[in-house]
Amino acid sequence: MRVGGPIGRLQIPETTAHAVELLREHADGGDSLLVMGGGSNLVVADSGWPGTVIKMATSQLAIDGDRVTADAGVEWDHVVRTTIAEGLSGIEALSGVPGSVGGTPVQNVGAYGALTSDVLESLHVYDRETGSVERWLPERCGFGPHRTSVFKRNPRWVVLDVTLRLRRADRSNPITYADLAHALGIEAGQTAAPADVREAVLSLRRKRGMVLDPDDHDTWSVGSFFLNPVLAEVPEAASECPQHVVSEGIKLSAAWLIHRSGFAPGYGGDWGNGNVTLSSRHTLAITNRGGATTDDVMKFAAHIRGGVEDRFGVRLSPECDLINCSF
Ligand SMILES: Cc1cc2nc3c(=O)[nH]c(=O)nc-3n(C[C@H](O)[C@H](O)[C@H](O)COP(=O)(O)OP(=O)(O)OC[C@H]3O[C@@H](n4cnc5c(N)ncnc54)[C@H](O)[C@@H]3O)c2cc1C
Structure with missing residues (x-):
């Protein structure tokens, strides 16, 4: 940011x-x-x-059959590119997600219908309490339905490397995400060449300002700033919000709630000192237009959260990690 x-x-x-x-x-x-x-x-x-x-700047990346082991410091998208070039399928829909391999299990990175946990075979972690290095299976990681794991906001365990189990195949998994299927010119549920899926995902992500680009202020963000809220009961005011039933309750679309609270894409240019706004392409990213401080970002985030709470009675929480700051 x-x-x-x-x-x-x-x-x-x-x-x-x-x-x-x-x-x-x-x-x-x-x-x-x-x-x-x-x-x-x-x-x-x-x-x-x-x-x-x-x-973490550790850099080993090894492919053995359909298994890929990457150190925590390897850039995630390098893993995606390399595995596609090696004829492996399984993470092409996660193309263009910024960050490192070690950060990926922390919030069980997901995009376009794919999740890290779908392909995770095992990982090595360092336990800061016991000082030991352990090999974990995914069951221990506590992956939740949306951007959670035992690693999230918990400094006890440090991910050292990750082993993914992919498929040696020239077709992707069935594409379930409607926009992606449309971009590929296929029906939802059909497959495509992994390289084509990657190009389609990158193109969709660029349109939404979700691929890092120093010249594009819409990408000066943490991606989605807020989590999609999961509630036991949907307040009457939010009954028209898109919803999905998950194991913990009902998940609402934060983007919809923000937009319907009067915050359209690009909102913020004439609020405060105008250097923090919503992305001009969608409402989930809070962006630095240049010269913003963390204090500006916190005030703006509080303003958006307050507007949504006033309108719908739903309190949004941050998806990103706030280090020594809050709102
Ligand atoms: C433009 C943009 C688009 C994005 N799109 C998506 C998306 O589509 N889907 C998605 O899920 N996320 C998305 N994100 C969020 C981000 O890419 C992911 O959260 C990513 O996994 C963060 O990786 P990182 O290495 O940058 O982590 P950091 O930002 O460096 O760290 C994030 C957290 O992980 C912890 N951490 C990092 N490395 C380790 C480690 N080795 N062991 C233990 N803890 C560690 C840190 O302490 C911190 O709490 C997006 C972000 C941006 C800026």
Whole structure:
């Protein structure tokens, strides 16, 4: 989002062994520690982070048959590109999601009908409480229906690497997401070549400002700022909102609630000092138009949340991670 202040100390391990060594040095709980990948889902306070940041820069990527093992520091989209080039299918719909491999299980990254958990076979984690490295199966990760896992906002476990089980195939999984099927010129439920799925996804994402581009302020964001709320009961005022039944309750569309509360795409140019607005392409991303501070972002987020609460009685929560800041 290109906001936030300075950090105390930066460490950039390039091997998993070095990452574990650095993590062990922090076992005494001395200064506070933040582990990050690409930083694409973080909003950091203007006052910054006084402790240490470990930025994972580990880089091994190995393919063995239909299994792919990638270190936490590998760029996620590099994994997608490489596996498609190697004739593997399974993550092409997750093309263009910014960030690192290690960040991907944290909120069980998903897009266009695909989820990380669909292909995750196992992962190695470092347990900061016991100091041990463990191999976990997906069942232990606590993946919820929407952007949750045991790793989310829990500094105890650090993801070291991830093994995905893909398919050696020249066709994708059935495309369930209607917009994507339409872009590919197929019916929902049909398949396509993985490379074509990737191009169609990237094109759809670019149209929505969801592929990082330094010249495009709509991408100066954390992606979706708010979670789709899951409620036990839908308030009468929100009864027309698109809804899906999930195991925890009824999931509503945050984009719809925001828009219907009077915040159209691009909203914000004439609010506050105008340097934080909703994306001009959709209502889920809060964007930095240049020169914004974290304080500006927090005030704007509070304004949007307040408007939705007033109109529908539904309180939105952030999907991104707020580091030393809140609204
Ligand atoms: C333009 C844009 C589009 C996006 N589109 C999508 C989308 O379609 N779908 C989606 O799900 N998300 C999307 N996101 C959100 C983001 O891409 C994902 O959350 C991504 O997985 C974050 O990875 P990262 O490496 O940048 O994590 P960071 O932002 O560096 O960290 C995010 C959180 O993960 C933790 N973390 C990072 N690495 C590790 C590790 N190795 N072990 C333990 N914890 C770790 C951090 O401490 C932090 O709490 C989008 C973001 C942007 C900016």
